Amino acid sequence: MPSASVLPESPPAPASSWARDRIRMEEIEAWRSGGRDFIDPGAIARALAEGAASPPDAARVRDILARARAVETMAPGDLAALLHVTDPDLWAEMGAAAAEIKRKVYDNRIVTFAPLYIGNRCVNNCLYCGLRCDNADMQRSALTMDQLRAECEVLAGAIGHKRLIIVFGEHPSTGIDYMVECLRTIYSVKVKARVGWGQIRRVNVNAPPMRIDELKALNDAGLGTYQVFQETYHPGVYAAVHPSGFKANYAWRLYAMHRAMAAGIDDVGIGALFGLADWRFEMMGLLAHAIELERAFNIGPHTISFPRMEPAGNAPYVQESRWAVSDEDIAKIVVLIRLAVPYTGMILTARENAGMRRRLIPLGVTQTDASSRIGVGSYAEAAGMQHDDRQQFMLGDTRSLDEVVRELATMGLITSFCTAGYRCGRTGQCIMDLLRSGAEGKFCKLNAVLTYREWLDDFASPATLAAAEPVLAREMDEVRERMPKAWPSFLASYERTARGERDLYF
Numbered sequence: 001m002p003s004a005s006v007l008p009e010s011p012p013a014p015a016s017s018w019a020r021d022r023i024r025m026e027e028i029e030a031w032r033s034g035g036r037d038f039i040d041p042g043a044i045a046r047a048l049a050e051g052a053a054s055p056p057d058a059a060r061v062r063d064i065l066a067r068a069r070a071v072e073t074m075a076p077g078d079l080a081a082l083l084h085v086t087d088p089d090l091w092a093e094m095g096a097a098a099a100e101i102k103r104k105v106y107d108n109r110i111v112t113f114a115p116l117y118i119g120n121r122c123v124n125n126c127l128y129c130g131l132r133c134d135n136a137d138m139q140r141s142a143l144t145m146d147q148l149r150a151e152c153e154v155l156a157g158a159i160g161h162k163r164l165i166i167v168f169g170e171h172p173s174t175g176i177d178y179m180v181e182c183l184r185t186i187y188s189v190k191v192k193a194r195v196g197w198g199q200i201r202r203v204n205v206n207a208p209p210m211r212i213d214e215l216k217a218l219n220d221a222g223l224g225t226y227q228v229f230q231e232t233y234h235p236g237v238y239a240a241v242h243p244s245g246f247k248a249n250y251a252w253r254l255y256a257m258h259r260a261m262a263a264g265i266d267d268v269g270i271g272a273l274f275g276l277a278d279w280r281f282e283m284m285g286l287l288a289h290a291i292e293l294e295r296a297f298n299i300g301p302h303t304i305s306f307p308r309m310e311p312a313g314n315a316p317y318v319q320e321s322r323w324a325v326s327d328e329d330i331a332k333i334v335v336l337i338r339l340a341v342p343y344t345g346m347i348l349t350a351r352e353n354a355g356m357r358r359r360l361i362p363l364g365v366t367q368t369d370a371s372s373r374i375g376v377g378s379y380a381e382a383a384g385m386q387h388d389d390r391q392q393f394m395l396g397d398t399r400s401l402d403e404v405v406r407e408l409a410t411m412g413l414i415t416s417f418c419t420a421g422y423r424c425g426r427t428g429q430c431i432m433d434l435l436r437s438g439a440e441g442k443f444c445k446l447n448a449v450l451t452y453r454e455w456l457d458d459f460a461s462p463a464t465l466a467a468a469e470p471v472l473a474r475e476m477d478e479v480r481e482r483m484p485k486a487w488p489s490f491l492a493s494y495e496r497t498a499r500g501e502r503d504l505y506f
């Protein structure tokens with residue numbers, strides 16, 4: 001594969017026709033109530049002021065924790081109160097409750113995935129992003145389908161990933177037709193591995209907000225989760241850091257998930273880029289977004305992401321922001337998301353360094369990436385892990401999937417490569433009910449063990465295999481003891497997997 005610097009520049013479609021129909025006001029107004037957005041900055045500011053004026057005592061904190069343990073979405077006033085807890089002992093209690101809820105809803109599994117940047121062209125000008133259109137130092141490119149296939153052969157055939165999040169900027173040359181072609185190409189790649197084969201089985205998409213007709217096309221092409229982060233819920237900061245481009249429209253982004261649901265996508269991921277504005281405000285915004293999706297569609301966010309702003313080439317806001325989030329505060333953010341939206345998946349990425357990942361994962365995280373590279377075309381390249389003239393920001397952790405799986409095993413965690421849920425229809429309202437009741441954990445446990453066996457036999461190093469086998473044995477014991485009815489058919493699937501069959505699931 002050629003290096004990204006010489007990837008061919010495909011001629012963009014006429015920008016004017018593409019641009020003219022990017023934003024449809026009627027696809028915002030449909031969900032506004034009396035012309036007002038569900039994010040009310042004044043109400044958030046008042047709730048935060050009340051929380052600051054009277055921090056909660058231990059009795060109130062424990063009362064809130066009891067509801068979180070029952071997997072109830074938190075009331076905004078309760079979150080505003082927890083945001084102002086100052087007693088370290090109470091924070092320790094909250095951290096323990098978050099870890100307990102994570103185990104109750106998701107057991108001891110961590111799902112893993114890889115980010116795949118498909119292109120780095122973008123018409124927007126976000127002041128914290130290396131891909132912004134005013135960054136003349138960025139080498140722009142978008143993968144051809146042959147190059148995309150080469151990336152997937154490494155990801156699925158050499159590393160062993162089953163799940164991707166593919167990332168697009170906003171540009172006419174990487175519009176909806178190109179996105180659909182990318183999904184089809186990725187799903188078509190199948191590579192011989194040590195025992196079985198490697199294949200990407202779930203493609204999640206992080207892309208700009210789209211129209212409903214575009215989202216329907218993406219869904220029909222086999223979309224997993226549709227991910228759009230609001231970046232900041234604070235309208236004033238939003239306007240300041242998004243000075244031009246379609247992204248300058250706060251409301252178009254705010255209702256991206258409403259349009260997704262209207263398009264039949266019931267598996268959505270929201271997030272905020274922490275460091276743009278006051279993290280307490282962002283927490284209130286994320287909770288309001290989850291509550292709004294539950295209210296409007298009975299389906300909350302399948303995942304919440306909480307990236308911290310990282311250094312990026314020619315990104316002035318990264319240095320200027322007065323809202324940089326400390327290590328202490330990002331740990332509080334993880335705890336509070338787990339408590340506030342107890343059913344949601346939580347994604348921690350390789351933006352964080354290895355030490356922070358070790359610290360944050362036990363507090364409630366359910367998904368993390370590994371072997372990550374975020375330069376366009378960089379998986380298939382032999383040289384260089386990071387290139388600041390080609391990628392959106394700099395990664396904090398570039399360890400291999402093998403190393404991360406091994407570390408998780410030493411922490412007592414099983415890495416799950418399961419992608420069964422959406423293929424069995426366990427999405428949307430169905431998955432919400434299963435997660436709230438704790439029943440999803442049963443399916444996930446069985447599928448985690450089967451996919452762990454697959455990956456260990458196909459890709460693990462001897463050291464990782466040695467660390468993982470005790471974890472696997474313990475999980476098998478738990479299945480036998482806790483799910484005696486499922487045990488015989490599960491054992492049969494396990495033995496078929498160990499003999500080399502692939503992609504068996506419940």
Ligand code: SF4
Pocket residue numbers: 122123124125126129130131132133168169170247392
């Ligand atoms: Fe483009 Fe996204 Fe970067 Fe903004 S954050 S410049 S929309 S790639």
